[in-house]
Amino acid sequence: MSSAPQRVTLGAGPDSEQEVSLLEILDHVLNSGVVIQGSIVISLAGVDLVYVGLNVVLTSVETALKSLKLEEAGKLKKVPRRS
Amino acid sequence: MLLLYCMTEAGVDSGQLLGVQGAEVLSSESNGLACHFSALENAHSKTQDDALAFWAVINGLFQANSVIPFRYPTHMADENAIQEFFAANAGSYLAQLQRIRGLVQMKITIQTVPSTQENVAPTSGTEYLKQRQRESQSASAATEAIKSAGGHVVHEWKQEQRNNATILFAMIERTALSKFRSMISKTENIEAQISVSGPWPPSEFVNFSPELSPSVKND
Numbered sequence: 001m002s003s004a005p006q007r008v009t010l011g012a013g014p015d016s017e018q019e020v021s022l023l024e025i026l027d028h029v030l031n032s033g034v035v036i037q038g039s040i041v042i043s044l045a046g047v048d049l050v051y052v053g054l055n056v057v058l059t060s061v062e063t064a065l066k067s068l069k070l071e072e073a074g075k076l077k078k079v080p081r082r083s
Numbered sequence: 084m085l086l087l088y089c090m091t092e093a094g095v096d097s098g099q100l101l102g103v104q105g106a107e108v109l110s111s112e113s114n115g116l117a118c119h120f121s122a123l124e125n126a127h128s129k130t131q132d133d134a135l136a137f138w139a140v141i142n143g144l145f146q147a148n149s150v151i152p153f154r155y156p157t158h159m160a161d162e163n164a165i166q167e168f169f170a171a172n173a174g175s176y177l178a179q180l181q182r183i184r185g186l187v188q189m190k191i192t193i194q195t196v197p198s199t200q201e202n203v204a205p206t207s208g209t210e211y212l213k214q215r216q217r218e219s220q221s222a223s224a225a226t227e228a229i230k231s232a233g234g235h236v237v238h239e240w241k242q243e244q245r246n247n248a249t250i251l252f253a254m255i256e257r258t259a260l261s262k263f264r265s266m267i268s269k270t271e272n273i274e275a276q277i278s279v280s281g282p283w284p285p286s287e288f289v290n291f292s293p294e295l296s297p298s299v300k301n302d
Binding site: 004010026028034 | 089090131134135137138141142151152153154155157168264267268270273276277278279280281282283284286287289291292293294
């Protein structure tokens, strides 16, 4: 049976075995793992509003809808692009 | 909202683990597979502690099982969505879980170390290119030496270049961990800094992209 991941630096002496760093764990969590491919169509009142291609992670449709509603209500201002 | 941790073969108990934000870790099983997840009240909070708790669940399950982790954060709306996901992807997941059964991933980072005379910045373009060439040759030599040293116990290698470092991923039997570490540590005459970390779930060797149903309507 294995234990938690360890890191060994070669040539750094016999006591070089240590726990993996926080950075390495975060790198593993955020950059490894299965990514679900897919797409969603967000629609309100039967009208398709937004097509979102997903190739990283599934984020909340609720948040997207919330943003849309805020935008419709003029509460969320679009930042003008620089020319 | 559900936060998905990983997939395992059916029958893996995750009940004793504590999930992200202290949530219970639940499992949904179908078609010989289990999906481990937590129902989160605040699914949009993504702190460092959340990411570490996510890793703790995966690592806890990985200690005695083969796991295919989801990338953090992967959400699904409810258990029905998980069941639909099972129906569409169970075959691929089972094939991958069988392929990685009993195997773990080791990560070897190879970083070239400039020699003492190269500690000063190059004064010309030619000098710079020559320095880069020497570093590249050192990295290639170290990569080959590592591959050759661990060759007997490694099922599969993967290699990538990241931020001036060569990263090697080795998929090995869980039972061969100490043998692998010992073989790698005996590698000599390497002009590069080598660090070996693991065991990790063999995510780099899972070669498929599961799909959702074509569209989800939210009326």
